[in-house]
Amino acid sequence: MPSHLFSPLDIGGMRVGNRIAVSPMCQYSAVDGVPGDWHVVHLGTLAQSGPGLIVVEATGVAPEGRITPRCTGLWSDAQEAAFARLVALCRGLGPARIGIQLGHAGRKGSTAPPWEGRGTVGPRDGGWRNVAPSALPFQADETAPLALDARGLARVRDDFVRATGRAVRAGFDLVEIHAAHGYLLHQFLSPLSNRRADAYGGSLANRMRFPLEVIAAVRAALPADRPLLVRVSATDWVEGGWSLEDTVAFATEARGLGVAMIDVSSGGLDAGQRIAPGPGYQTGFAEAVRRRAEVPTMAVGLISEPVQAETILRSGQADMVALARAMLWNPRWVWHAASALGEEAAMPVQYIRAAPRGRGARPLVPREPAGPAAPAGRGDGRAGDAAADGAPAGPARAPARAAPAP
Numbered sequence: 001m002p003s004h005l006f007s008p009l010d011i012g013g014m015r016v017g018n019r020i021a022v023s024p025m026c027q028y029s030a031v032d033g034v035p036g037d038w039h040v041v042h043l044g045t046l047a048q049s050g051p052g053l054i055v056v057e058a059t060g061v062a063p064e065g066r067i068t069p070r071c072t073g074l075w076s077d078a079q080e081a082a083f084a085r086l087v088a089l090c091r092g093l094g095p096a097r098i099g100i101q102l103g104h105a106g107r108k109g110s111t112a113p114p115w116e117g118r119g120t121v122g123p124r125d126g127g128w129r130n131v132a133p134s135a136l137p138f139q140a141d142e143t144a145p146l147a148l149d150a151r152g153l154a155r156v157r158d159d160f161v162r163a164t165g166r167a168v169r170a171g172f173d174l175v176e177i178h179a180a181h182g183y184l185l186h187q188f189l190s191p192l193s194n195r196r197a198d199a200y201g202g203s204l205a206n207r208m209r210f211p212l213e214v215i216a217a218v219r220a221a222l223p224a225d226r227p228l229l230v231r232v233s234a235t236d237w238v239e240g241g242w243s244l245e246d247t248v249a250f251a252t253e254a255r256g257l258g259v260a261m262i263d264v265s266s267g268g269l270d271a272g273q274r275i276a277p278g279p280g281y282q283t284g285f286a287e288a289v290r291r292r293a294e295v296p297t298m299a300v301g302l303i304s305e306p307v308q309a310e311t312i313l314r315s316g317q318a319d320m321v322a323l324a325r326a327m328l329w330n331p332r333w334v335w336h337a338a339s340a341l342g343e344e345a346a347m348p349v350q351y352i353r354a355a356p357r358g359r360g361a362r363p364l365v366p367r368e369p370a371g372p373a374a375p376a377g378r379g380d381g382r383a384g385d386a387a388a389d390g391a392p393a394g395p396a397r398a399p400a401r402a403a404p405a406p
């Protein structure tokens with residue numbers, strides 16, 4: 001029986017070839033928000049392994065919306081051009097759909113990359129004054145952020161819309177709004193960080209108002225064939241904070257605005273959070289949102305084994321799984337998962353001879369022809385090629401003709 005993991009999925013009318021997503025991962029390696037050579041290698045390597053979807057890292061919609069001064073951004077022509085190159089590169093390497101996570105860090109902005117200690121970065125070192133729903137710092141010893149006024153809210157919303165337009169022009173297949181992990185939109189949602197007395201604070205409906213306005217504006221800026229995803233934190237893991245109940249209500253509203261899938265994470269808002277991470281610690285949230293808000297979900301968090309991923313899908317906890325650290329540890333996770341689940345791994349023709357003897361492998365079909373790729377059927381590891389150059393025999397079989405792209 002074919003696996004769930006390697007069966008195609010329809011996300012808001014867009015087909016992805018399998019249900020494996022690369023979760024967004026900040027690389028803290030951009031200059032002035034522009035992704036560079038590191039991103040070419042990082043994303044290119046991941047595209048070669050053939051996931052259904054790659055979601056590019058949290059990308060600031062404005063300079064002060066970045067988490068660190070080294071984070072990517074999407075407010076300038078140079079950034080848009082660099083991302084367009086990256087999208088084209090990935091399309092030339094494999095069938096993955098390429099999405100981008102657009103976000104605003106709010107009070108968690110202007111920090112140093114993890115390997116520089118995550119402390120606050122001052123203006124002299126390229127930092128900035130943060131904004132937030134309320135003038136409450138994340139850590140008690142940090143400078144309080146400026147509470148956004150009506151003009152500030154309109155500016156942030158417009159920044160999301162402009163960045164969405166740039167993402168579309170750069171060729172991204174979808175956009176994911178970052179409303180999780182304690183960043184700006186999550187700061188509006190949680191009563192722990194939102195103490196506003198206006199229409200954007202207080203009741204659950206008021207706290208959801210600004211994130212929902214951003215979602216509606218981004219959805220309106222996206223062509224109908226480009227799905228919109230939203231990443232949420234299902235709970236703050238703090239008594240009195242944002243809860244699963246609230247998340248279900250928010251996901252229901254988001255679905256009504258045309259959100260195609262909710263990417264269900266947790267935490268990140270409050271330094272006092274108490275999390276007991278372990279396999280499956282977030283998948284129950286994805287299941288609850290899927291069932292109760294009747295919206296497709298992506299499960300994420302300590303998913304590392306192919307059978308574990310397959311079980312999440314098969315048991316109806318989620319429609320897709322996202323992996324972050326496991327993909328960095330083993331960027332060829334998709335090939336190995338296929339092998340473990342008895343599927344044929346789809347591998348670049350250049351690498352296909354690496355498939356273990358006796359395991360089927362087929363050529364990975366890029367979405368667009370690119371660069372110096374060997375024509376299908378040549379140098380693809382078939383016995384004839386191996387004999388020709390005296391190399392050990394490669395995989396058991398690889399069809400001479402490529403299958404059509406999903």
Ligand SMILES: Cc1cc2nc3c(=O)[nH]c(=O)nc-3n(C[C@H](O)[C@H](O)[C@H](O)COP(=O)(O)O)c2cc1C
Nearest residue numbers: 023024025026057058300301302303323324325326
């Ligand atoms: C290096 C790194 C960078 C990350 N950057 C982001 C990010 O840009 N946006 C986001 O929503 N989550 C980010 N995360 C969280 C991951 O997307 C994921 O939700 C989390 O690591 C749990 O999944 P995992 O157990 O498969 O790693 C990051 C995680 C890592 C390890």
